[in-house]
Amino acid sequence: MLAPTRRVFLSGALALSIAPARAASTPLRVVASSLPHTEILEFVGEKLAPELPLKIIEISGDLRPNALLRDGDADANFFQHVPFLRSEEAAMGMRFAVVAAVHVEPLGLYSRRATSLAALPSGGAVALSNSVSNTGRGLSLLQANGLIRLRARDAGVDDIVENPKNFRFVEIAPPQLPRSLDDVALAVINGNYALEAGLEPARDALALEAAEGNPYANVLVTIEGLAKDSRVLRLGTLLTSAEVAGFIGHRYRGSVVPVRPS
Incomplete structure (x- = not known):
């Protein structure tokens, strides 16, 4: 039986070969950078929603998380702000879906x-x-x-x-x-x-940078075909909850700032 939250580490030298997951009971594969994204996802999976199985794919090196999403090797990613996402979309010739704006990492x-x-x-x-x-x-x-x-x-x-x-x-x-x-x-x-x-x-x-009104909030992103997936929507709701905002404030002490609690 899978644990509610699993972390897989991938470097740029590795490739994924995991079949696309769609069923609500199937672990949601989320690509994330280590700090603070993976820690936030682990808090969600372990403390707030153990019924929502997450498979966190922690990245480093030259892996491109949006390409993994495009190719069906992940269901969502959590590492980028919207201006970066838009530049990626232009380069890749496709659109992604922004599910939730979670936090600002002030430059x-x-x-x-x-x-x-x-x-x-x-x-x-x-x-x-x-x-x-x-x-x-x-x-x-x-x-x-x-x-x-x-x-x-x-x-x-x-x-x-x-x-x-x-x-x-x-x-x-x-x-x-x-x-x-x-x-x-x-x-x-x-x-x-x-x-x-x-x-x-x-x-x-x-x-x-000032956090208030900052256009560089980090977002949860998926493909348009999964934008209404119940697992993705549930994760977006949790990531913008008051509980996650409290965790971010306590854990990062102003170095990461929640966008808003819901």
């Missing part, structure tokens, strides 16, 4: 060379995500903190019109951003990768 500015933004050295390197949907987000955070000025919102590095500290910008893969801290003056790091690296965003970041 943060981190440094090992300065204890404040004012103390950042002139001419220093700033590491940004090379993900298109997060590059502009990072630049907007730098602008919000007075470090640069952009020509337009959601702009790229070429749209910087004021750079008083003459920062140099390097774009690297998001999972590598925490490792760049020893080599750059400042790194703009996604919340989940900061947590995985042992950072506590609410404590360690020199500046964080």
Whole structure:
């Protein structure tokens, strides 16, 4: 008999060969990154809904969770925000279904060379995500903190019109951003990768995005054919419950912020 929550770890070198699941009693296969997504799903499966069997597929490496969903190797995923999802849809030529907006992982500015933004050295390197949907987000955070000025919102590095500290910008893969801290003056790091690296965003970041009204909420996603699946809808309801909001608040202390309890 399957336990209510099972975790399977997959690296980019592995492939899935699991037949699509549809029956309500069949474990719902959810692809998730380790922090905070897998922990939140485990809380749901173990504490709130043991009657809803979840098979959590924890990912790392070069696996593309939306491709796994498209190919029928998973039923849902929980790792991304909507701007990233839309860029994936454009690249893949298909639409997915957003089931629920769960939490915000505020993007943060981190440094090992300065204890404040004012103390950042002139001419220093700033590491940004090379993900298109997060590059502009990072630049907007730098602008919000007075470090640069952009020509337009959601702009790229070429749209910087004021750079008083003459920062140099390097774009690297998001999972590598925490490792760049020893080599750059400042790194703009996604919340989940900061947590995985042992950072506590609410404590360690020199500046964080505001959570209220943030368009980068992480969402539960499925294919359109499963958008009304009872298991998927039940999970979406649980992920936006007051109980999950309380767990997020207690567990992550401001480093992850629930969108809203229902």
